[in-house]
Amino acid sequence: xxxxxxxxxxxxxxxxxxxxxxxxxxxxxxxxxxxxxxxxxxxxxxxxxxxxxxxxxxxxxxxxxxxxxxxxxxxxxxxxxxxxxxxxxxxxxxxxxxxxxxxxxxxxxxxxxxxxxxxxxxxxxxxxxxxxxxxxxxxxxxxxxxxxxxxxxxxxxxxxxxxxxxxxxxxxxxxxxxxxxxxxxxxxxxxxxxxxxxxxxxxxxxxxxxxxxxxxxxxxxxxxxxxxxxxxxxxxxxxxxxxxxxxxxxxxxxxxxxxxxxxxxxxxxxxxxxxxxxxxxxxxxxxxxxxxxxxxxxxxxxxxxxxxxxxxxxxxxxxxxxxxxxxxxxxxxxxxxxxxxxxxxxxxxxxxxxxxxxxxxxxxxxxxxxxxxxxxxxxxxxxxxxxxxxxxxxxxxxxxxxxxxxxxxxxxxxxxxxxxxxxxxxxxxxxxxxxxxxxxxxxxxxxxxxxxxxxxxxxxxxxxxxxxxxxxxxxxxxxxxxxxxxxxxxxxxxxxxxxxxxxxxxxxxxxxxxxxxxxxxxxxxxxxxxxxxxxxxxxxxxxxxxxxxxxxxxxxxxxxxxxxxxxxxxxxxx
Ligand code: HC1
Numbered sequence: 001x002x003x004x005x006x007x008x009x010x011x012x013x014x015x016x017x018x019x020x021x022x023x024x025x026x027x028x029x030x031x032x033x034x035x036x037x038x039x040x041x042x043x044x045x046x047x048x049x050x051x052x053x054x055x056x057x058x059x060x061x062x063x064x065x066x067x068x069x070x071x072x073x074x075x076x077x078x079x080x081x082x083x084x085x086x087x088x089x090x091x092x093x094x095x096x097x098x099x100x101x102x103x104x105x106x107x108x109x110x111x112x113x114x115x116x117x118x119x120x121x122x123x124x125x126x127x128x129x130x131x132x133x134x135x136x137x138x139x140x141x142x143x144x145x146x147x148x149x150x151x152x153x154x155x156x157x158x159x160x161x162x163x164x165x166x167x168x169x170x171x172x173x174x175x176x177x178x179x180x181x182x183x184x185x186x187x188x189x190x191x192x193x194x195x196x197x198x199x200x201x202x203x204x205x206x207x208x209x210x211x212x213x214x215x216x217x218x219x220x221x222x223x224x225x226x227x228x229x230x231x232x233x234x235x236x237x238x239x240x241x242x243x244x245x246x247x248x249x250x251x252x253x254x255x256x257x258x259x260x261x262x263x264x265x266x267x268x269x270x271x272x273x274x275x276x277x278x279x280x281x282x283x284x285x286x287x288x289x290x291x292x293x294x295x296x297x298x299x300x301x302x303x304x305x306x307x308x309x310x311x312x313x314x315x316x317x318x319x320x321x322x323x324x325x326x327x328x329x330x331x332x333x334x335x336x337x338x339x340x341x342x343x344x345x346x347x348x349x350x351x352x353x354x355x356x357x358x359x360x361x362x363x364x365x366x367x368x369x370x371x372x373x374x375x376x377x378x379x380x381x382x383x384x385x386x387x388x389x390x391x392x393x394x395x396x397x398x399x400x401x402x403x404x405x406x407x408x409x410x411x412x413x414x415x416x417x418x419x420x421x422x423x424x425x426x427x428x429x430x431x432x433x434x435x436x437x438x439x440x441x442x443x444x445x446x447x448x449x450x451x452x453x454x455x456x457x458x459x460x461x462x463x464x465x466x467x468x469x470x471x472x473x474x475x476x477x478x479x480x481x482x483x484x485x486x487x488x489x490x491x492x493x494x495x496x497x498x499x500x501x502x503x504x505x506x507x508x509x510x511x512x513x514x515x516x517x518x519x520x521x522x523x524x525x526x527x528x529x530x531x532x533x534x535x536x537x538x539x540x541x542x543x544x545x546x547x548x549x550x551x552x553x554x555x556x557x558x559x560x561x562x563x564x565x566x567x568x569x570x571x572x573x574x
Pocket of ligand 1: 301
């Protein structure tokens with residue numbers, strides 16, 4: 001430890017801490033804009049400047065390490081004036097349409113202006129950047145007139161996802177974030193993960209909003225509008241209404257969806273169980289019959305697209321299973337439509353996902369089991385929150401309600417899909433019991449839990465050693481797959497999720513500000529909500545879900561049947 005003084009108060013902090021971290025330990029918040037821990041540590045925006053005794057100028061607290069005897073001031077007039085000037089300069093070229101901006105109320109720029117009393121927002125008003133909107137991609141819009149050039153989006157795309165399709169173009173006043181050669185985002189190998197949106201402090205990056213389309217469908221008396229909600233949505237939606245991170249709001253979410261006017265409120269977790277039935281069958285089939293191994297999961301559309309772009313020679317390793325979102329839509333428009341006597345053409349199938357790549361996935365080829373799209377509209381968690389706010393539902397006061405039957409029944413295995421390692425654990429629960437024919441003594445495969453980017457485990461099942469790996473974040477996927485390709489590592493089964501931490505940290509989840517993200521593992525808190533729910537559920541294995549058993553008995557036959565393949569499986573492009 002080293003001893004320093006902050007604002008005259010002595011404190012002992014671990015050596016190697018930055019001033020920002022040390023101040024936090026002393027309960028002093030230093031504002032930041034560009035800094036995001038492990039994602040964007042460039043010390044560029046100068047919001048976090050502080051005075052250090054003996055230093056020639058103000059220093060950036062986010063990257064400046066403490067040393068023994070250091071004296072720091074975080075709140076002098078010089079510091080506050082500098083921060084205010086930085087904000088005034090940012091505002092000089094910022095499109096300040098704050099009233100209607102989708103981020104109004106949770107914009108980090110707005111919040112800082114408020115805290116630092118920047119009430120002269122046009123102080124340096126002058127030439128404005130030309131408005132440049134890129135809406136070429138299926139999932140998002142970039143509006144550079146709201147961009148503050150913090151480069152968090154660039155950092156997450158390059159450093160975490162290892163994709164790097166965006167960067168700073170131009171120089172000086174003309175600098176803007178864009179793609180090489182000014183291509184549209186859709187022309188690049190962007191995989192639609194939306195991590196750039198999740199880290200954007202302002203309204204420069206947003207998902208394509210489909211809320212009006214959903215309201216219009218609900219108001220159309222000729223349509224049957226059904227909704228499914230992904231596992232991770234319940235673990236994060238409450239944050240939009242001021243609830244603590246990691247609050248499971250499943251019951252209130254169902255109540256809200258019903259009050260929004262959906263005909264039935266169903267659960268993607270049901271289809272997660274269905275995915276396990278098909279994927280565990282596929283895994284055992286490949287192991288026993290010499291199929292392509294390792295089998296790699298296919299539920300994360302950002303990962304699937306990444307595989308197609310960057311590892312095309314490994315698309316045969318991908319499970320042929322559609323994602324749970326798509327399996328759900330396919331089951332809704334075939335099995336359920338038949339049972340309910342509804343023409344699939346009259347169904348509007350809506351999903352609520354923590355993910356922006358799901359907006360891309362609904363338009364992929366071969367995702368139309370009933371001859372019409374399996375899923376018509378995919379909303380993010382944030383869009384659902386906006387719908388709830390628009391109709392004036394007092395979310396925190398809603399009663400807890402339960403999903404509709406039969407596509408609302410799920411097991412604990414379906415719930416944990418939303419956390420990295422959850423799909424693997426769910427698959428193991430079913431695959432091991434199928435192989436051994438015996439009930440597992442413990443259902444907790446704790447080796448594959450946790451937020452580490454790459455996890456490995458090995459299990460002895462019926463005398464056979466099964467080696468598995470679990471990866472989240474595409475930079476980590478590249479590292480692992482290169483080892484698999486070189487022969488350095490061998491596995492039978494790999495789970496890959498596009499977003500770091502899995503879907504709980506998806507690009508469509510509520511945006512937490514840097515002041516929270518830099519000091520809290522939001523992925524772990526949200527994941528805990530799912531593992532706690534699983535632990536408390538009466539049915540924790542996909543193959544024991546009664547509604548899944550009935551679906552096979554009444555409609556699909558066996559896992560891996562011809563009919564199951566027609567409806568629930570897909571193909572990939574190289
Ligand atoms: Fe996911 Fe999945 S877990 S991909 O993260 O397999 O988005 O939550 O819905 O489809 O079930 C996302 C979450 C989600 C699918 C499932």
